[in-house]
Amino acid sequence: MPAALAGCAPKDPGPEVVYSGTVTVIGAGTAGLYAADILHTKGIKVNIFEARDQIGGRVRSLRNQSLDQYPLMPQLSSDFPVELGAQTCLGSDSIFGKIFKTYNLNSVEFPPSSSNFVMSKVAKSEADWGSDPDFLAAKNFRKNLRNNVGSASSVLQAIQSAGINERAYGVLNGTIGNAYGGNNEKMGIGELAEEEKLRTTDGLVIAPKSNPMQDILISRFSSVQSMVQLNTPIVSVNYSADPIVLTAKDGTTYNTDKVIVTVPISVLKTGVMSFSPGLPGAMTGSLTKFQMGDSLRVVLEFKKNFWGESVGLILGSTGVPEYFSAGLGRSQVNNTLSVTVNGDLAAQYSALGEGAVDAILADLDILYAGQGTQFIRKDTNLKNIYILQDWTKMPYLLGGYSYPMPGANNADRKAMGQPVNDKLFFAGEATDVSGQAGTVNGALASAERVVQEVVTAIKKV
Ligand SMILES: Cc1cc2nc3c(=O)[nH]c(=O)nc-3n(C[C@H](O)[C@H](O)[C@H](O)COP(=O)(O)OP(=O)(O)OC[C@H]3O[C@@H](n4cnc5c(N)ncnc54)[C@H](O)[C@@H]3O)c2cc1C
Known part of the structure; x- marks a missing residue:
């Protein structure tokens, strides 16, 4: 032997x-x-x-979480995974995107055409803004962000130098500052430009159709x-x-x-x-x-979808830089908005505690003629149903994600x-x-x- x-x-x-x-x-x-x-x-x-x-760290899904921390969790009726942190994957051919494929996970794509943009308190699609000169200037600035390699300016300074009308500042904060984890005033544009140039993925924005992100990490x-x-x-x-x-x-x-x-x-x-x-x-x-921006996620369920059944993102409101219609393509009812507020505004909302929900509903009321407060789902005590995740207050995480100054x-x-x-x-x-x-x-x-x-x-x- x-x-x-x-x-x-x-x-x-x-x-x-x-x-x-x-x-x-x-x-x-x-x-x-x-x-x-x-x-x-x-x-x-x-x-x-x-x-x-x-x-999981900053990948955290709302299932099997403690009721002490999320007391309203059982009241949520969402028929798709609700995410408290990362909720989309950039690049179907990225490392994460390939994990979806390895596990044969059905995913949903959120194409740019599903986004709405807010200017002058009105939310409209790119097509509907059409040839609005301020929208076009903002779109052009966003598209050419990568040309700012080597710049030591803040994003806002670069926007001002480009002569963009203040009316479009929110759109650029929703698509740059907030998206990168902070806000345009504090964020450096040079490093963002380098990052966008280095990226090689197909850029498709996808999310798993029915698998919580945290479960994907646990399985993988x-x-x-x-x-x-x-x-x-x-x-x-x-x-x-x-x-x-x-x-x-x-x-x-x-x-x-x-x-x-x-x-x-x-x-x-x-x-x-x-x-x-x-x-x-x-x-x-x-x-x-570098900074870890303050960061807040609020998930709100409504009795009806008043922002548009085919709308994925609503970007650029001064009260909420990013609304994500998280149920799009995943829910039978599609009545959920997942709000992500980063940077200075997140610090302000964090100080408000649960009052942040009222501030968000007030923002929706302005954009959609009072329908935020009208259609928010309420529990039997007539309290709004929401989930609030304040990342800045989470010990050992202390914020959203890193952004360059x-x-x-x-x-x-x-x-x-x-x-x-x-x-x-x-x-x-x-x-x-x-x-x-x-x-x-x-x-x-x-x-x-x-x-x-x-x-x-x-x-x-
Ligand atoms: C609100 C929000 C939305 C986001 N949206 C997206 C998105 O849509 N798409 C996307 O791709 N990304 C998104 N992100 C970013 C993404 O979640 C993070 O980039 C990623 O999860 C970071 O992973 P990490 O391993 O670097 O850090 P982490 O996930 O933070 O892991 C670090 C771990 O270290 C632990 N730790 C800390 N201190 C100690 C210590 N002293 N001893 C032992 N352990 C410690 C922490 O508890 C944590 O588990 C989002 C993040 C947030 C907060």
Whole structure:
């Protein structure tokens, strides 16, 4: 028998990467799960620490969530997945889009023709705005955004320099500032231009027809789920010697050999996670050039669809930069609006608490002649039915997604993801350099990049 086994040995290929150490991933969001999954596939020992009580991070779907946090969840009648964070995928040929295909998920496409744009408190389609000169100027500016590579201006300054009428500022905030996680006043246009130039996907906006986004992550990364230790916030990373020592919030320490940090940059910026030695100056300098915008998602159900059965997005209102008709193509009734407010306005709405819902309904009332308050569904106590997710107040997430400030460029994103001493590695949407930062695809792409860096470091020894 031993002789027979010995005969097999030369044919056993063993793991793809031979490594006796352990790689620890901090954060079980998209980037952390995918990085762990690829490393595991290569035969490398991995474990994952997650601060929160579930995996997914900023991919969070409204099912099986705690009633303490979402008391009105049972009142919602939606017959399609309601998303609290990421809700669409940019690019049917992107990494995320390919996951949909691998799992044969039916998806819905939201073509540009399904969008409405708001100017002078009126929402109309691109076709209906027709040759309105202010709309055309805004459309042209948006289309040519990529020509601003190297500019150190804010998006708003660039809009002003282009001489665009203020009447169209909302359209450009809905399609640029808010879409990229902030608002035009604070956002740098140079890095956005670089990102749009780098992007190579087909640009189709799709969403799964009936699968919650969080479930897609859970299925795709099921092989590493048992390696995730939930409710374990890491507060310090000491990589001054071997092994690296991680300390959790409850004081427990863990030894490991390499660490991949995937926490949002908001967490890195607040300093709740300390590094010893401190992070390199190039990285901390670049971190100051990006922000995690405040971010709010509000889901509202109405008794009827008064915004248009074929409308997907309503972009550019000053009160709400983005309404998404989340049931389009997915719901029998199509009466749900998913509101995303980012940046300064999200900070204002966050301060209002539940009053944010009234502010949103007031905005709808202006756009649709009082129909917001008229048709909002109410419970038996005549309270509005809604779900409010304030990402800024979520511990260990602290905001929406990263956006560049004026003067930032893609080299800064690269610096934020630079490995340190072949021991410390960084991934997560903010470190994406493929032009997809701020998205699930950016997080996935950063995971592919970081695994290559870890494997290169392992092979050096
Ligand atoms: C409202 C909203 C709408 C969005 N819409 C879209 C969209 O339509 N399409 C799209 O592609 N993207 C969208 N995004 C962005 C997308 O969700 C993110 O880019 C992506 O999920 C980020 O993944 P990540 O792995 O980089 O970070 P995260 O998902 O944030 O994962 C990081 C993980 O680290 C954990 N963590 C933090 N601190 C610690 C610690 N100290 N110790 C241990 N763990 C820690 C966190 O709990 C979290 O689970 C949206 C985001 C928001 C908030």
